[in-house]
Amino acid sequence: MKNTRIAEILKTFTEKELKGFGDFVSSKYFNQSDKIVKLFEILSKYYPDFEGDELEKEKVFVKLFGKKKYEDEKMRTLISNLMKLCKKYLIQLDIESNASRTNLHLLNQLKDRGQKSLFDYEYNKLNSALEQNCYKEREYFFVKYYMEQEMYYSNPTSINDNYLQQPLIEKVSNNFEILFLIDALEINYNKLTRKSKVNYNPEFIFLDVIKSKIENGDYSEIPIIPLKYYIFMCVQNPMQEEYYAQAEKIFYDNLERISPHEKPYINTGLINYCWLRVGTGDVKYFRKVFEMYKIGLEEGIYFYENKYLLNSLFNGIVKCACYLKEYKWLFQFIHEYKNKIDPEHRKEIVNVAYSKYYFEIKDFDTALKHVNKINPTNSLLKLEIKVLTIKILYELNYLESVYSSIDSLKHFFRNNKLLHPGTIEQGYACSKAFKKLCDLKIKKDKKELEFFRKSINESNELGMINTRWITEKIDEILK
Known part of the structure; x- marks a missing residue:
């Protein structure tokens, strides 16, 4: 069982999740088989690696059935049934991880059972929670769209009563439109960024419609929409700086209204455009990208989904600060963030940074000492070190x-x-x-x-x- 699918998926569980799965398997509501409970108990003793000769199917079979003759089909069936329970548990974890979406299931059940009074109570409670706790981004409009649909269909008279029908269906329509805009912009941007990496000529989703909607509409209360639009447009039209100017202004003006989930993507999109402009020789974008990096650090943007600061970000910040001669700031940055680099690459990344810093302040002997400590495996980093070495020499x-x-x-x-x-x-x-x-x-x-x-x-x-x-x-x- 060492290399079975169930062992591989259980390796990804936290201790808390494994304990929860044990409770799940032991629940008579989900599982009636004592043998499956016993199988899980045997397996869980080998968490987290699930290695060892004792996990061979024949030996596990003995622990389950004693001295009975080994039956491979019976063993496979037990493992398969445990895997089915594991899949159900993962679904349960996903449902429980998002309270708003969980409540959509509740609204659907109350609607189907004709419990209008309780439905309205839960609808209002969910709506209040959304307004208080949710950024006006994709998740907000996803939940709003589906809960307004449930409201529309929960009121039988609205289907035949035009007076009641109009405001209800307009809410459904408006939330769907905004959800569509957000998703379409995300898909179009992903297509666009891949265009530069491979031989790919994408067809964008309703781009003319989106352009007309956003440039002629008022989305000041939903900053994520114009932000995603203007970032798409400035990457698609890199020489038209007005798109970047719009995106930059919206980003700075709405920092508190953009979720921690979206901030890294927006910040990175703006940074990528700045480096694109730097590549064309436009020196003023060094200062713009530097300020974007500083905002990212001050807001903790780069650590929302990452334990460590990405190597590319660290190197980009060092490169930018060197060009702008922000030496005092750079030295403090390296000192403060050097231990936030992935330990696997920390030595070489930090020595590269120090070698550049000392080179810039004209302490060439110290710069060369740091270069000599670097043994890069990455081809681009090797190239960078070779060029820097030539300059130092x-x-x-x-x-x-x-x-x-x-x-x-x-x-x-x-x-x-x-x-x-x-x-x-x-x-x-x-x-x-x-x-x-x-x-x-x-x-x-x-x-x-x-x-x-x-x-x-x-x-x-x-x-x-x-x-x-x-x-x-x-x-x-x-x-």
Whole structure:
């Protein structure tokens, strides 16, 4: 039984859930078989790993039936029945995890049984709870839509009475429309983000209808709808900044009205757009993305569903603070959040951060010490460290080592064909530019230096961070 489905699903249970499942299995309402109760008791002793020779089916059979001859079909039936109970228990857990949806089932039962007075009481109680405790987002409108449907059908006279029918069906309609808008925007955004990752040309759901509804309607009381819409539009139309401006304003103005569940997705969507603009050379978006990161940290957004700060977020924050020369803030950030990185990657991520920090404040020896502590397994991180090492060696005036490291970088690209073509293209451009910088540092040809300076600033093929650094080095040579 070690590798059975029931063992695998029980491995995911918390101690509290396992105890609850034991009570569930022991309940005569759900289970009439004492053998299934005994089977669960045997299994539960091996929680949480469910490993050991004693879990072989033949040995478990002996514990259940004594010295009777082993019957595989009987054993399989018991395991199957325990699995059926486990599925019912999972359904029960899901129902109990959401009080509002649980009450929808109650309303449905009261409606079907013609208990109008009690129905109205429970309807009003649920409505009051929603207004007091629920953000006006998907869950709110999902429950509202279904409870208004139950109300409509709970009143038999409304079906034939136009006077009663109109306000009831309008409530159903309005809540359905808002629920549809939220879901359609979510689906369209997911389609859009996958478009850039794979060869995929999606057809969006009722996009013209959604656009007309939102741009001509008043959704100030439901900020999640215009937020999702404007984030979709700014990613779809990255050069039309007005969409981002709208989304940013709504986000900042409605922080208290956006749920902890939605905040990470909205914040990340806005951050992704900012980095998209940074990639086009628009320097002002470094400040915008920095402020988004700060809000995310201050609001605890990044820890709502994650125990640790994601590596990509940590690296993005460090990169952004370095470019903006927010060194005091950056040092404090690394110190405060370094222990909130997943322990599996903590050493390399923190050393990368410190190496960048010390590089920026021109303590190149300390920066190099931190680089030497890093043994990255991720190809993108390897690339980042190779580029940073070249810069540090240049600053320390180890030009021979710089030339050697540039050759190593080219070799790295030849052996990493799985990297994104754009990354490889930029990497080769950086290799060429670093070599040119070293050559001109030795040669000190003013005319060539000025031409080099102009060409890298016009092309933006090196990325803004590398372009700025090389420009600064050219200016130092020209002094």
